Amino acid sequence: MRAKDALGRRGEDLAAGYLEALGMRVVDRNWRCPDGEIDIVALDGDALVIAEVKTRKSLAYGHPFEAVGPDKLARLHRLASAWCRDHELRMPLRRVDVIAVLDDGTGGPAIEHLKGVG
Template sequence: MRAKDVLGRRGEELAACYLEAQGMQILDRNWRCPEGEIDIVALDGDALVIAEVKTRKSLAYGHPFEAVGAEKLGRLHRLASAWCRVQGLRTPAPCRVDVVAVLDDGIGEPALEHLKGVG
């Protein structure tokens, strides 16, 4: 496995643990379909949350949040609808997209930031 993949998996595991600690219920992880992948699907109260996890070793190439632009947000909303269809659910209201940024240089304690309802 490539170092980038190991870093990404570690970031997703940290994000899932964090979201659970915030009271969210994890419904699915790394869900894939022909249109793409959802890192984490969770419930936050009555809200369906599609969580995109971005993990970086440093800020050398910008903050992880910067990697989630309008195109990615649009794809995540389409993926949310696809996930609901596969589950036999109508898209519940509210449904939101969150982004979890993880900075993990492999030396110190990873830093995690969570933006709710980014788009």
């Protein structure tokens, strides 16, 4: 596994644990369809949460949140609908969250969470 892929996997694992510690239930990870991939699908009460995880070693190339622009958000909303169709679920309450993980490998990772983005 490439170092970048390993860092991304570690970030997604940390983010999933973080969401579960908040009381959410992770129901799917790395779900793919022809239109793209959802990193984490979780339930927060009655709401379906599509979580996009961005992991970086440093802020040298900008904050991880900066990597999620309007096009990516629109795609995530479309993927949320596709996930619901694929699983035959009607979830009127849906949101997209973005989780930033900063992990330089020298200490505990820093996790930031934006709820209901876009």
